[in-house]
Amino acid sequence: MLLSHWPSLKKWFLLESMEYPWGENPTGYSVWISEIMLQQTQVKAVIPYFLAWMREYPSIESLAQASEEEVMRSWEGLGYYSRARNIHKTSKHLFSLGQKELPKKYDELLALPGIGPYTAAAICSIAFGLPHAVLDANVKRLCQRWGAHEDWTAREEKLWTTRLDSIIKDISEPGLFNCALMQLGQLVCKKSNPQCEICPVSINCKAYQQGRTAEIPKVKKKSVKMWDSWALIYRSEDKILMEYRDSGIGRGLWSFPRISKEEPLPRGWRALMELKPLNHAFTTNRERLYPVVLEREAAESMGTLGKGVDVADHGLLAAERGGYIPGGSLPGVVFSTWEWVSLDQLRDRAVPAVYRRMILSLGG
């Protein structure tokens, strides 16, 4: 049934769609990079990153030969950093096999790190013109309303994967079909206030017919955790103590050490100044960061204060306190590496966006 709407959908798409930098002359590589960047990220945020990336790493070969640090630095600010690590890992893997292009088969793409069902289908259809349907969040929402499915479970997922794959076999431009369906979901079949009156396929949409587009899909609320932390900016001469985490939030990037704001500031260190508090949001967590610049107390006063905590042992200190999560809500120790780094060196290190803003306000 949806197939019969293709001509009007295509007409709408060609008329209304936007031009994006990855839309002109798509190759396997360019579609791959753009699709990974676009995951859970807004188009507007991706455009400058995509353009810079294609200049810096125009091919699989150039990407494979870049260092992990360079790649992470290029990704800095986009978030979900495992995407960048997976892209890099995949490029090195392909390069080691002597392959200069992505494989063209869906199953082979799916086997690569960071490429799931959506991205494999997007690459196949957009770059190679192969009939694989995408089922991203936009298309899912559209299908959910189209079929008036109260719930979207593995059952509906499978039903529509099969259905769309069947439809796309009869379409001569599968990439166009996928892009049109996604954009229809994004621009018209929106989560709230869908524009059914201008929708080219609404006539056969069940939710529309039943007047239930507002209640499908159902929204479920998630509880948000919030807490306050000190971001400790230990300064010694022209260097700052940075922490490199192996796991958890910000893994694989350099950050300032942090402790709960309930905790006292480290002994033996003087709070020189506080910077403007910044919010760090991830998943359903909201951490409010209070940056404070710390300087070593004079040696003579150290004597009266006692030994104090040595910054080199900040990791140990944190471990004693049960990690960095305030209230000890998460058990276990976060494994970290520590290093004194100059502001100059920090320009080449990948740092989470909130910490980069702090570094910039320090003059870095």
Next chain:
DNA sequence: TAGTCGTGGAC
């Protein structure tokens, strides 16, 4: 299956 993984924009 449900939690984890960032960010800046929209409202």
Next chain:
DNA sequence: TGTCCAAGACT
């Protein structure tokens, strides 16, 4: 200012 969220993948 607070809340929600956008072209998913992985564990």
